[in-house]
Amino acid sequence: MDSSENYRVVCERVAAAARHAGHEVTLLAVGKTQPASALRQLAALGQRAFGENYVQEALAKQRELAGLGLEWHMIGPLQSNKAREVAARFHWLQSLDRTKLVAALDRHRPADAVPLQVLIQVNIDDEASKSGCRPADIGALAEAVRAAPRLTLRGLMTIPAPHPDPRRREAAFARMRVLFDDLRRAHAGVDTLSMGMSDDFEAAIAHGATLVRLGSALFGPRR
Incomplete structure (x- = not known):
């Protein structure tokens, strides 16, 4: 399938899963390793939100x-030495995982820009090789973000361990939903649970994801 057909099929699948789950879902197109021309093609089809893994x-x-x-x-x-660029050039940061980044992001966010929208990344499966805070640290990170005037806390993000058994991934999604509901009760304005990628986004939506991050389903294999 070409990019337009991929996009049509993905949008239909996301919409169907969202209807079944009973809540709206945002599609984030992940352009990692893809050329700008590929993103331009999706933008011409109506896609507006794009995610990137590397700042440069x-x-x-x-x-x-x-x-x-x-x-x-x-x-x-996010490395500390890239906080300035992210604060100045991005609309959202989905991968906040430590409090020491908060002050730098707040300091470098332009005063005339809307606040940087922030998700706390949670290492839900406690993988040593993966970024993200422990579930027990969400509260302190949330308080730090809420205290920063140029940041806005919007919710949580996770990348579960890629277990071949989909039930293991669904269990991680279910745990994230509990953490998200707890955060939403504690902080007004929390509305975004970012989880689910190309091979499991429908299960993630069923467990409460409001934003899914899709790359290969849209663009094909990474370059």
Whole structure:
């Protein structure tokens, strides 16, 4: 299938899963390793929200696609020395996982910009090789974000361990839903649970995901 057919099929599947779950779902197109031209094709089809894993790759695409009115999400691990660029050039950060980043993000967010929309990344399966905070640390991170005037807390993000048994991944989604509901009760304005990728997004939506991050389902295999 070409990109337009991929996009049509994916949008239909996301919409069907959202209807079944009874809540709205945002599709984030993940452009990791894809050229700006591939993102431009999806933008021409109506896609507006794009996620990138690497800051420098994202900034190059932002320059090439300037003027299209796209919404940029940083979804990869954030190093401290990249906080300035993320605060200045992205609309969303989905991968906040430690409090020491909060002050830098707040300081470098332009005063005339809307606040940076922030998701706390949770290492739900406690993988040593994966970014994300422990579930027990969500509260402290949330309080730090809420205290930063140029940041807005929107919810949680996770990347469960890629277990071949889908039931294991669904169990992780279910645990995330509990954490998300707890956070939403504690903080007004929390409305986004980012989980689910190309091979499991429908299960994630069934367990409460309001935003899914899809790459290969839209673009094909990574380059």
